[in-house]
Amino acid sequence: MSHTWMNYTINLARMAVAATPMRPLVVAYCVTTYCNLNCVYCEDFGARRNAEQPAPLPLGDAKRLLAVIRQGTSSLIVTGGEPLLYPDLPALLAYARRALRFRHITLLTNAALLRERLDVLPLLDRLMVSVDATSPALWDQTIRAEPGTAQTILDNVAVVAQRQKADGFRLVLNCVVTPETLAQVESVLEWCIAHKALFSFSPQSVNNWPRYELLVSEDYRHFVEGMMARKRRGAPILGSMAYLRMLWNFDPYACYPMLAPRVMPDGGLAYPCRPIEREGDAHGGRDVNLLEIGDWNKAVRRAMDVYGAPPSTCGSCYQQCYVEPSLMQARPWALLAELLLYKAARQGGIATYAPG
Numbered sequence: 001m002s003h004t005w006m007n008y009t010i011n012l013a014r015m016a017v018a019a020t021p022m023r024p025l026v027v028a029y030c031v032t033t034y035c036n037l038n039c040v041y042c043e044d045f046g047a048r049r050n051a052e053q054p055a056p057l058p059l060g061d062a063k064r065l066l067a068v069i070r071q072g073t074s075s076l077i078v079t080g081g082e083p084l085l086y087p088d089l090p091a092l093l094a095y096a097r098r099a100l101r102f103r104h105i106t107l108l109t110n111a112a113l114l115r116e117r118l119d120v121l122p123l124l125d126r127l128m129v130s131v132d133a134t135s136p137a138l139w140d141q142t143i144r145a146e147p148g149t150a151q152t153i154l155d156n157v158a159v160v161a162q163r164q165k166a167d168g169f170r171l172v173l174n175c176v177v178t179p180e181t182l183a184q185v186e187s188v189l190e191w192c193i194a195h196k197a198l199f200s201f202s203p204q205s206v207n208n209w210p211r212y213e214l215l216v217s218e219d220y221r222h223f224v225e226g227m228m229a230r231k232r233r234g235a236p237i238l239g240s241m242a243y244l245r246m247l248w249n250f251d252p253y254a255c256y257p258m259l260a261p262r263v264m265p266d267g268g269l270a271y272p273c274r275p276i277e278r279e280g281d282a283h284g285g286r287d288v289n290l291l292e293i294g295d296w297n298k299a300v301r302r303a304m305d306v307y308g309a310p311p312s313t314c315g316s317c318y319q320q321c322y323v324e325p326s327l328m329q330a331r332p333w334a335l336l337a338e339l340l341l342y343k344a345a346r347q348g349g350i351a352t353y354a355p356g
Helices: 003-016 047-052 059-072 089-099 114-123 136-143 149-161 182-194 218-232 241-249 274-279 296-307 320-330 332-341 343-353
Strands: 027-030 075-079 104-109 126-130 170-177 198-203
Touching (some): 003 320, 027 059, 059 296, 089 114, 114 149, 126 149, 136 149, 149 170, 241 332, 332 343
Parallel strands (some): 170 198
């Protein structure tokens, strides 16, 4: 049994007796907060904020940090900012794969620099690229980059899509659905079908809540209904049916944020999740540093001593990185149905439902 599945099973037992915290199914490591785009919906990073960001860890410290993360899970998401800006990324991924033996590694990227870093592809299980529209003109407006950047990204993604089998990874295009790009999202799914890639999406968040225009939009509800229908017919949509139904009506749900914790570039644990940590109140923060403590379980216990147990009924966000693992952990029969009924789910396994 893999570490991830072992944690999933232990979590089921803990839920039965209301024990906390959950063991992580996957950990997202933000290798750098520098970015090369200025996406309109990004509330954290972006090139306009680079001057405010700390320098990333040197390679030796980053390796030590990954070793601590490996104590908690065998599934890793490498994200940013833009992780391709981290100068030692190939060496770090090679260490994660070969020395630490992470069983599932995902890289999240905007792909603007991907043609220059094709050496990372054989080190991945999954490459997730942010693509919100197939119209370069519309997407240039979204990412607020130099004209032609969106076309470069689309060209880069087309190149790597052809390398999936040879390099042994799966390509996923992930859409952040905004009122402005809603009409374009289905074209991204069509691109995925044509290029044998997987597809996922989540609604734009404003202050950790779905953007109001989506909440009241009949067009958005029809779009989600269409995605559920296409998933039933075999479209390569990664979002679980439970998640898609949640996005259709925005029902409250039981959230277990420590299923997919985030680690910041300096080794700080964003406890219990990035949205609560960003609030800066007594319920969460980043005072616990994995490099300083050197032990995953001790770090989590220290965070609980400082901030208390993670919430289990928070409904302040509908971000896929928290909703999906929470739903699948709380509803094992729904997870079983996903793996039995949908090929896309089997291609990613349980780590599919914590895409970061």
